[in-house]
């Protein structure tokens with residue numbers, strides 16, 4: 261197995277939220293609950309889960325923009341919590357982010373040249389009189405023409421802006437890019453172009469990607485390995501091959517089995533055949549039940565929605581088990 265670039269060790273993140281405007285009562289949200297996971301060199305790790313399950317929180321923690329409540333994040337084997345200012349600056353150069361919304365992530369008052377020169381200046385990556393040349397090179401990398409150097413973000417479409425965002429991330433020649441739903445604000449046809457560009461860049465530069473999405477087909481297409489998260493807990497981690505073998509029913513014995521939540525996700529992808537009808541399932545109601553319910557306080561986060569849950573699931577958190585080579589599932593009923 262390849263070496264890891266970024267490793268999360270039992271990372272948890274709690275947020276406390278207040279009720280109402282004047283209320284003093286606050287309650288805790290477990291955005292992440294003991295996530296252990298690593299992004300390997302030269303791979304795209306796809307992180308999939310529904311809205312609110314903690315994906316963006318993990319992205320921010322990966323880049324040191326938020327600190328975990330407990331647990332550690334290692335970058336090339338070093339705990340990022342221990343980085344001093346100088347080491348942090350190097351880390352910021354090596355680990356870059358591509359944002360979801362290409363409309364708000366670029367400064368509207370700056371030209372493309374200015375936007376893309378900024379990282380070169382901050383990290384002193386080339387002399388000032390080479391900025392233009394390097395920025396033109398970056399634009400070419402993402403399929404844009406150097407003729408746009410003096411134009412402003414509002415003059416571009418969503419897809420073009422996302423390309424500029426990617427060029428900005430590439431400017432520092434990073435080792436890892438965290439892409440948080442980079443295509444979900446784009447039209448489907450543009451999405452495909454950006455996804456192909458990401459694949460191309462990953463191969464060309466041997467980059468590592470933590471690619472976050474709630475869109476299963478995108479994750480299936482792009483990822484080398486897939487991590488499935490539900491309400492802050494890692495349910496399953498598998499190679500792409502296992503993710504594509506999707507029996508559209510829960511199977512509890514290896515091989516070819518998935519976590520019941522992964523099975524639910526996979527069965528909800530529309531099948532492009534009008535003769536195939538998908539039956540609604542008990543847990544398949546779109547909304548998440550209250551995962552703070554007493555029944556599941558210490559157990560599996562998916563327990564309230566799981567058809568197959570047994571009493572143990574509500575009281576004891578299942579550990580990740582390797583059920584086939586490099587395929588891990590956290591579930592008491594899978595054997």
Ligand SMILES: Nc1ncnc2c1ncn2[C@@H]1O[C@H](COP(=O)(O)OP(=O)(O)O)[C@@H](O)[C@H]1O
Pocket residue numbers: 275276277289290291309310311312313314315316317318
């Ligand atoms: N700064 C914050 N303060 C309070 N709660 C937050 C904050 N950021 C995220 N959350 C909560 O943490 C949970 C996970 O959020 P997030 O990581 O944004 O999920 P996702 O990206 O998967 O949609 C959600 O319940 C969200 O409301």
Ligand SMILES: [Mg+2]
Pocket residue numbers: 315316317440
């Ligand atoms: Mg998010």
